[in-house]
Amino acid sequence: MPRYMLQSLALILALMFSATSIADGTANQDERRMHAIRIIIGERIINATLEDTPSSRDFIAQLPLSIDLEDYSSTEKIAYLPRKLATTDAPSGVDPDIGDITYYAPWGNLAIFYRDFGYSRGLIKLGRITAGLEHLSYIGSKPVKIELAPVG
Missing domain, CATH: 2.40.100.20 (Cyclophilin)
Incomplete structure (x- = not known):
């Protein structure tokens, strides 16, 4: 697989995990309220x-x-x-x-x-x-x- 595709895939996965963490953090903040x-x-x-x-x-x-x-x-x-x-x-x-x-x-x-x-x-x-x-x-x-x- 070409390097630019691997970098793109890594970026997409990083964004997905980041979005999940943000969503989880928001849910925890709501629970704390x-x-x-x-x-x-x-x-x-x-x-x-x-x-x-x-x-x-x-x-x-x-x-x-x-x-x-x-x-x-x-x-x-x-x-x-x-x-x-x-x-x-x-x-x-x-x-x-x-x-x-x-x-x-x-x-x-x-x-x-x-x-x-x-x-x-x-x-x-x-x-x-x-x-x-x-x-x-x-x-x-x-x-x-x-x-x-x-x-x-």
Whole structure:
């Protein structure tokens, strides 16, 4: 194979590996922007990740929290926070999915959806449950602890 073809092939392979490394680095940066939390209900643990937004960072600043999660409308568990969260750069509302952790700005409460719900003005997505959603199937109100998940 002529030398110029080998050099071209080497350049192409180098660019491919470089692009892969850049893509992998970007994915790792996105993962680092997420904050892992856990919601503890008695002996049961719900794992979740929070997005890196002003509202989520303000929520994290209040952790650890001991609050009561109560059922609301057989659709979500809600709890009032010690203080309202920042809403800087937040959308005017969201259409939450099952497992979304949100903040309802007009009332100043946390809302964790365990059933489908439509678009709601004033609702801000904070993050998402990654495991343990089934632990929200209780009736009534229960005390919970919300904390940053241990690293490692």
